[in-house]
Amino acid sequence: SLRFLQPTNHMRLLQKLWILTMVLFTCSMSAQYTGVINSNRPGFSESPYSVGSGVYQLETSIFHRKIDRLPTFSRPELTGVDFLFRTSFFMEKLELNLNFGYQRGQIAFQNIFNSSYDKAGLRNLTVAAKYLVYEQEYDDKSKEVRSWKRRHSFDWKRLIPSVAAYAGVNTGIGDPIFDLYGNRGFSPKVGVLLQNDLTNELNVVTNIYYDRITTSAPELSYIITATYSLDERWSTFFENQTISNKFQVESNIGSGIAYLWNRNLQLNSSFRLVADGRAQGFYASFGASYRLDRHADEFEEVDEFGNPIEEDEFNDNKKKGFFGRIFGKITGLFGKKKKKANAPVVLKDKTLESIKNNTNIEEKTINNDTLQKTVEKKPIRTRPKRVRVKPGKYKKTKSSKKKKGGMFGGLFGGKSKKDKEADKKKKEEEKIKKMSQKEIDRELRKLEKEQKKLERQQKKDAAKKKKEEEKKKKEEEKKKKDNEKKDDNDG
Structure with missing residues (x-):
């Protein structure tokens, strides 16, 4: 038989979790943004990592849940849509999210008489935030070239998880008919999110939540999800979730698959077996996750x-x-006030001695230089002297060559044919230089086709011309014969 946890035990466990969170809060952390979408779907667990600043991500799924009917009130059948909106715009390590859903369900009553009716409405709206307080770093084994054993050995640091603190609020917005325990209303929700990257392909996410704290039936739950990447696009997961309160324990176990359509879109599907108290059933979902990437x-x-x-x-x-x-x-x-640029600069004694030792006596006497400790620094900008130059006697002679294009030839006059041809040739040469080998081959093939086409056309024209000449020749011969016959008849 299952032993139900009392609210006092919940509070003790909550205190321990928050002490652990505050201890880990002082640890370092790095950026969260990834080049590919980082989605929590199709699982129910949440990764400790945020989506990154400037990213707006929507994760949604269509689901269907069906379980056995129970005495008194139960929800044997539910169909709906889940929405999870995630963003981060204050800092990389902090994420804000909004979780809600719309569902249509069958509310059943079973006692002496059986009855049921359908009801549609919003599910509880939750506003939350999570903050990564510690990120575990691992050794890059791919850079190890000296030892095969070290390269393929397990990094024991991977057993230490990355940790995030979760805090949210159940707003109470939603249809109360879907709440069988009277937990509707404003209530806080806290949790700890853990992730172990055991290998580059396998990671385990663990969530522990304490939900509906101020209500008559607070809930303690955990989720454990193992995700394995099959390749760059396909991944699969295996998950177990258990939610317990003072009335009953609800548990589900399931698996699913996700496909990365592109760097900003993921499709996913899952199937679960559900045990809700004494009732059993299944849960199936299909969804998508999309992000608008404005990260810089x-x-x-x-x-x-x-x-x-x-x-x-x-x-x-x-x-x-x-x-x-x-x-x-x-x-x-x-x-x-800032110091001016022409403020005196004080020279050190060592500097003065170095200048004296490296300066010739003749130079000192000629320039009449006297070394002092304070040297007036010249201003950075000096006004240039203006000198008026007298105009020269040279007169500009008019060119005997006439400009083309008339009065506006200098502005609107066109180029000569030679210049145009030279420009065209130059452009073609530049185009050939810029083209890659594939493009050059493509152009050559095109030219060969055109040449063959031209040769075929020339052959056709030659054959046509030959036929016409033969026809003309035959006509002339025929005409000649007709004339000869005519002359014979006349004779």
Whole structure:
């Protein structure tokens, strides 16, 4: 027989989970964005990793659930659509999600008389967030070339999972008829999300949730999902979920498959066996996950030596706008003034000695230089001297050649035929240079076809011309014979 957990035990376990979360909160973490869609479907578990900043992802599935009828009230049949919206725009490690569904179900009552009716409505709307507090890093075995044993040995760090903290709120929005235990209303939901990447193809996700905390029947649940990648596009999973409260325990076990259509779209399907208290049945689903990828990596501009490039103040003022520049000047009056470029530079004693040792005596006497500790630095910008130049005596002579194109020839005059042909030839040469080997082969084949076509046409024309000449010759011979006959008759 199953032993039901009391609310006090739930609270003790919840405290332990949150202590573990706070301990792991201080650990480091890296970016979450991946080049391919990272979907939780078709499983019920959630990965500790977020979708990444600038990504808007929708995961949906059509499901059908059917179980045996029970005495008093039960839901023997449910059909609906699930929606999970995920996004991350504050930071890489934080994800916000919205979970809800629309379903149509059969509500049954079985006692002395059996009766049932259909009801449609929204399922409970949950708003939640998760934060990756620790990400486990693994050694890259592919770079190990010295030892075959080390390259193929198991990395024991993979037994330590990546951890995320989950916190959400059941808003109570939804049809109360689908809630058999009176848990409708506002209630918090917390959890811990774990993931072990045992190999590059196999990972295990574990979720522990404490749900509907402030209601009369709080729930403690766990989900364990093992996912295996068959290749770059196909993957399969095996999952077990158990939800327990003070009334009963609901459990399901199932499997499914997912297909990566492209980097932003995934299709999936699953089938489960359900045990809801004393009732048994099945659950089937088919769905898709799609993401709108607006992610942009942060970067820092550096110079050729790897030093960060600071933005120019002039450009910053340009970006500010009219009022921004005015308020910037007002606040600048009370700020600390920057040193001017022509401020005196104090030289060290070692620098002075080095200059004296490396300077000739003649140079000192000729230039009349005296070395001092303080040297006036020349300003960065100097105003150039303006010198007026007298005009020369050279006069521009008119060219004897006439310009083509009339009065507007310089503006609208066309090029000569030679220039046009030269430009055309140049363009063709540039086009040939840019073309790849395949394109060149394609063009050559095209030219060969055209040449063959032209040869066939020429042969046809020659044959046609020959026929016409023969026909003409025959006509002339016939005409000649007719004339000879006519002359004989006249004679």
